[in-house]
Amino acid sequence: MLRKIEEHFGPVSRGDALDFGCGVGRLSIPLAKEFNRVTGLDVSRAMLEEASKNLAERRIDNVDLVESDDVLSRLGDKRFNFIHTYIVLQHISAKRGYVIVRNLLRHLASGGTFFIHVCCRRNLPLVRELVYFCKTKIPGGYILFNMLQGKKISEPVMEGNEYDVGTLLKVFQEAGFEDVMTKLENRSNCLTASFYSKKD
Numbered sequence: 001m002l003r004k005i006e007e008h009f010g011p012v013s014r015g016d017a018l019d020f021g022c023g024v025g026r027l028s029i030p031l032a033k034e035f036n037r038v039t040g041l042d043v044s045r046a047m048l049e050e051a052s053k054n055l056a057e058r059r060i061d062n063v064d065l066v067e068s069d070d071v072l073s074r075l076g077d078k079r080f081n082f083i084h085t086y087i088v089l090q091h092i093s094a095k096r097g098y099v100i101v102r103n104l105l106r107h108l109a110s111g112g113t114f115f116i117h118v119c120c121r122r123n124l125p126l127v128r129e130l131v132y133f134c135k136t137k138i139p140g141g142y143i144l145f146n147m148l149q150g151k152k153i154s155e156p157v158m159e160g161n162e163y164d165v166g167t168l169l170k171v172f173q174e175a176g177f178e179d180v181m182t183k184l185e186n187r188s189n190c191l192t193a194s195f196y197s198k199k200d
């Protein structure tokens with residue numbers, strides 16, 4: 001990923017990196033080897049606890065784990081040389097996600113780069129798309145399917161939200177980015193796009 005960015009935008013400054021939706025630290029760990037300091041943000045305390053264990057096991061001490069909210073309030077006015085998010089925004093409604101992306105970009109330092117990954121188009125087989133529709137759009141639908149599928153009744157739906165590329169490009173443009181590169185990837189059941197650019 002860093003190589004790809006550097007091919008287009010030149011060297012990425014290896015100061016501070018932000019990993020939004022860091023989960024258990026799968027990508028914060030390699031980022032910690034590349035950057036002086038990494039902040040891993042996640043909305044889930046359980047994920048942050050796992051990440052903390054994973055970092056300790058590997059004796060990695062340059063990662064700060066921080067609980068997240070949509071306005072990124074715990075970041076204060078900190079700026080990062082690299083802002084990264086992967087397989088996260090698809091689990092957040094697009095309306096909220098556009099706001100989060102705007103907020104993330106405010107934390108980019110001058111000369112910094114971002115790498116933002118979204119799902120552009122779900123490509124579930126028709127039956128699974130119908131089930132997804134019923135679970136997400138019909139009130140109580142997920143409860144019925146949880147019962148039918150023998151799951152815990154309260155188990156939430158794993159959201160796979162599509163983002164509108166035009167809306168995202170507008171967010172980038174309004175934040176001052178006009179030279180934005182895209183990398184497409186077919187993940188299971190979803191065509192995804194990673195957008196990357198550098199702040200002048």
Ligand SMILES: C[S@@+](CC[C@H](N)C(=O)[O-])C[C@H]1O[C@@H](n2cnc3c(N)ncnc32)[C@H](O)[C@@H]1O
Pocket residue numbers: 020021022023024025026027041042043044047068069085086087088091092
């Ligand atoms: C599929 S995991 C990906 C984790 C990591 N980026 C990776 O690639 O291994 C998605 C993560 O996004 C986090 N997440 C979901 N909604 C979030 C939100 N609103 N703010 C921050 N993190 C969120 C989840 O808690 C979870 O850890």
